[in-house]
Amino acid sequence: MFTVPPVELDRDRDVPLAVQLADALRAAAANGQLRSGDQLPSTRALAVQLGVSRTVTAAAYEQLHAEGWIAGRRGSGTFVTTAPPGTRPGKPRRSRADAAARPLIDLTSGAPWAAGIDRAAWRRAWRAAADADPLPRPERAGLPAYREVVAEHLVRHRGLLVEADGVLATGGTTSAVLELAAAVLDRGATVAVEEPGYQRAVQVLKAAGMNVVRAPVDVDGLRVAEIPASVRAVFCSPAHQYPLGGRLPAGRRVELVERARREGWLVIEDDYDGELRYDVAPLPLLAALAPDVVVHLGTTSKILTPTLGTGWMVGSPAVTEAVRALRVRTATGPSVAGQRLLVELARHGDLGRHLRRLRRELSERRALIVDVLGSAGIAVRGDDAGAHVVVPLRSGRAEDEAVRRAESLGIRLDGLARHHAGRPRWYGLVLGYTACSRTELTAALPTLVELLSGRESGD
Helix, strand or coil: CCCCCCCCCCCCCCCCHHHHHHHHHHHHHHHCCCCCCCEECCHHHHHHHHCCCHHHHHHHHHHHHHHCCEEEECCCEEEECCCCCCCCCCCCCCCHHHHHHCCCEECCCCCCCHHHCCHHHHHHHHHHHHCCCCCCCCCCCCCHHHHHHHHHHHHHHHCCCCCHHHEEEECCHHHHHHHHHHHCCCCCCEEEEEECCCHHHHHHHHHCCCEEEEEEEECCEECHHHCCCCCCEEEECCCCCCCCCCCCCHHHHHHHHHHHHHHCCEEEEECCCCCCECCCCCCCCHHHHCCCCEEEEEECCCCCCHHHCCEEEECCHHHHHHHHHHHHHHCCCCCCHHHHHHHHHHHCCHHHHHHHHHHHHHHHHHHHHHHHHHHCCCCCECCCECCEEEEEECCHHHHHHHHHHHHHCCEECCECHHHCCCCCCCEEEEEECCCCCHHHHHHHHHHHHHHHCCCCECC
């Protein structure tokens, strides 16, 4: 992407056009319109843009080059080399071309392994989805075929037996939480959310007028006994707590369900990556244990891609009917394009093949991280599941420094502190291993070891 500020050349002036152009570009570099590292067009391209001969642009560039304002790079083009007054020396702004040439290796959490999707299957599913007739009216609950696919998916991969009529299509987890708040909870109701936890759910609930309180967690997940008694609902991720990675023990699951029934809570179960377990079979869902008080939320964003914009909700008939009625009143509902694509992926067996390939790849990536960091004496937390692990650190200062230093070394990291709604109680790094390639991950690990060795461990 070339950078050229507005340039006006006056053919009626006595000053040659080449001098006018050089003056204009020099002034732009001096006042900050052009920055060190910005790439200029070729003399030929700039001549066409300004409607002058190439002789004019070549003479202007030659003058600026002699003065040290610009420089040519073999095979790359012409770049501004002088920073405007007041900028810090030694830290010129990188051009977009430079940034693209040195992208950061992304080790943050929350992304799926989208690169692992079979492109032939992906294209085939889109073509088949496009053959479906346009809908004359919206399907507020979701396409019947999609609901059937999700019901089958939940039985096979999550052990939840549910009829297709008991499934609602959603636009994803956060949109489902917003619908639950609007359809089932009273405005101003108190909702407990894990701390640290999924901050988008916190923001959605606050936007819906809910009073959000923090529910403490430990390495095993939600500390049920410490949930305030005044809550109307609890948002949690029992299968793989986000972001600490714990698995809620059976005793706490029973305790949560008993409190919910006794105190009239609605438990919102965020099963964002429940399909991704590598040590044992996926854990039974809370929704299977207590369908009367639990609403189960799932999504395709972590197992496939956010491109689909699809998820699902399973709850009691009263809950799902309230959400469906809300959609009718507000003329809203999930998009069907992503639903159709998932149906086609499932129809040809591509969804099942992708999940098997996904589990194998992510299991190997996780093992690689644990082995490399563990061999260096660096503690790693989190169940043998999902798409991230946690490296605990003792202080916010250590966390900030690790994130900052990693970026200077070409690695993007995610800290635990930002996953708190209030004052952070946990510090560390949330290492995701799906946004990058296996090659990038392997290349980044020695740098991580060097960066983290000797730092304040959280253990």
